[in-house]
Amino acid sequence: MESFQIRQAILNVCLDTQELTRQVANAIVQIAHKAIELNGQFVISLSGGKTPKSLYALLAQEEFAQQVCWEKVHLFWGDERCVPRDHVDSNYGMVFDALICQVRIPGENIHAPSRQADNPRESAIDYQDQLRQFFTLKENDLPAFDLVLLGLGLDGHTASIFPGEEAICQSKELVTAVYVEKFDAYRLTLTLPVINNARNVFFLVEGKDKAQILCQVLQGTTARYPAQMVAPKGHLVWWLDGQAAAQLDLKLMSPLVSRS
Ligand code: 6PG
Numbered sequence: 001m002e003s004f005q006i007r008q009a010i011l012n013v014c015l016d017t018q019e020l021t022r023q024v025a026n027a028i029v030q031i032a033h034k035a036i037e038l039n040g041q042f043v044i045s046l047s048g049g050k051t052p053k054s055l056y057a058l059l060a061q062e063e064f065a066q067q068v069c070w071e072k073v074h075l076f077w078g079d080e081r082c083v084p085r086d087h088v089d090s091n092y093g094m095v096f097d098a099l100i101c102q103v104r105i106p107g108e109n110i111h112a113p114s115r116q117a118d119n120p121r122e123s124a125i126d127y128q129d130q131l132r133q134f135f136t137l138k139e140n141d142l143p144a145f146d147l148v149l150l151g152l153g154l155d156g157h158t159a160s161i162f163p164g165e166e167a168i169c170q171s172k173e174l175v176t177a178v179y180v181e182k183f184d185a186y187r188l189t190l191t192l193p194v195i196n197n198a199r200n201v202f203f204l205v206e207g208k209d210k211a212q213i214l215c216q217v218l219q220g221t222t223a224r225y226p227a228q229m230v231a232p233k234g235h236l237v238w239w240l241d242g243q244a245a246a247q248l249d250l251k252l253m254s255p256l257v258s259r260s
Helices: 017-039 053-060 091-098 120-134 208-219
Strands: 002-006 009-014 042-046 073-077 079-081 147-150 175-180 185-190 200-205 235-241 254-256
Touching: 009 017, 017 042, 017 053, 017 147, 017 200, 017 235, 053 091, 073 091, 079 091, 120 175, 120 185
Parallel strands: 009 235, 042 073, 042 147, 147 200, 200 235
Antiparallel strands: 002 009, 002 254, 079 185, 175 185
16 A cells, blocks of 8 residues: 555555455554544444445454444444435445444444435434434534545545535535435435544545546546545545556655555
């Protein structure tokens, strides 16, 4: 793995998907240990889509699962499609199959958006109430996740903050329901202020089909993508495989001495 600094972010460029998944799993375990030591719990917001599935499956394997005190881990979702939980597009369903059903995490630690697929706005309010209750938030407070996992869409979206939906970025809400025209479907998403209030944010980007958008997001001359608006108070780390990083001009970045 090679590590670089670009603006306020760290880029970790791994050889391939396998190294990427293992490196991220190790990093998550380390953050979990520190959070549990400091606060008695580890609160993570999970990303959806295809990329993180192998990560969740690896975390469920004995090699990693035994390193985590699951009864002190709380799972939230950064975004969810407004579909029933057993729907093939459900991010909850994907995480349940890859991770939740494999580890001994208490049911009360699973904080998934409700399944009111036919009433996205109600679901958003309900999920927002779950956040307010769990983090015991006062009116204008923001939840502080120990870690928010994010992916990058081919159009530069992240979570379910899509280009043209920048209103979500200034939202006073913690969660909003957004109609995504190209999918003709509603989604729920954490808003940008919540994401940017996290102690750690990890982007996971892999595969050659993400190389171009990643280069535009990280080294493009225009700031036009929601993923570029992620600038957390805490640490921002881009975890990449070699294929996704292929179009980046790494010479423009400051190399960091990496431990592996
Ligand atoms: C979702 C995600 C979304 C995802 C990107 C990348 O619900 O789809 O949260 O933001 O991370 O679209 O998706 P892939 O990993 O499938 O390429």
